[in-house]
Amino acid sequence: MAKGDRKWRDRFRKHGLRFTEPRRVILEVLSDTIEHLSAEEIYMKVHKKHPNIGLTTVYRNLYTLERMGIVTKFHFGDGCHRYELIESNKKPDHHHHLVCTGCKRIIDYDDFMDEEIEYIKKVEKALSRKHSFHITDHVIQFYGICKKCKAA
Amino acid sequence: MAKGDRKWRDRFRKHGLRFTEPRRVILEVLSDTIEHLSAEEIYMKVHKKHPNIGLTTVYRNLYTLERMGIVTKFHFGDGCHRYELIESNKKPDHHHHLVCTGCKRIIDYDDFMDEEIEYIKKVEKALSRKHSFHITDHVIQFYGICKKCKAA
DNA sequence: TTTCTTGTTGATAATGATTATCAATAATAA
């Protein structure tokens, strides 16, 4: 077992779960991409490496990984969910998404994160006071037209 | 035809569309609520007034209204889309949503809109320069636990 | 080791929201 895998195994152990081959492969696929893959797309990449791993297993484990706080599930308005590894060495830790309504491409961006965090904090404080609402998460997404689609 | 209806009729006309009874009723339902109704929920309310209007018609017209810029479609992560009238006399023009992950209730809020607009503007400018991306819309949502669910 | 418990898997069927199809109908234009 590779060194990185041992880490994963321990992480699963803590939740009383096992670090299986399908889980290893799914994490591998997610680690190797900067894209925002859907369950179906993940399944296809997984399938190339291990043709015996089924789609159900992919769905099931994406849910597991989500609960474990390892992946995040997004909805960009194209009829399916898309998944992203939270701790990826291919992406900035905290970032948001730019969705092109033309070609559906998704661009990560992480500018003005300080300003954003400042703004979010302010809102959180006000909301917890005004509505006694305890914020645990937020989603910020931008929609528009990318360079290519503008030219076309 | 009521005075308000004439306005709607003209608006549809401009798009080469007709202001029909199903459309009138759907708009009526949306105007009369502060909730964030799903297509199914809208259909049920519409159905009470006009039992002959079908679910398909509701879906179709919500799409039409969306394209016309009259309603906005949201996705709060509960497996369906929810619709809101853009120009409603029951809601502030610009607002965001607080989603309780416990009871799924959605709270509108419109605090700190100035700060937000300031922040958004900054991001828009930077993005258009950096990625030549032209932003047309954005989504900001907060997830957390509401008062009731916290107590329970 | 053997046995027992429990997590995991893959195939299949089921669900639920949304869309496509299509003939019938109603509104508008010619």
Next chain:
DNA sequence: TTATTATTGATAATCATTATCAACAAGAAA
């Protein structure tokens, strides 16, 4: 009045996601 075009409602189809369930495999207990 007729021709055109938008609209409708019912039905079937689609697509992503979940539930079911028997077979299997890893780890714990004996």
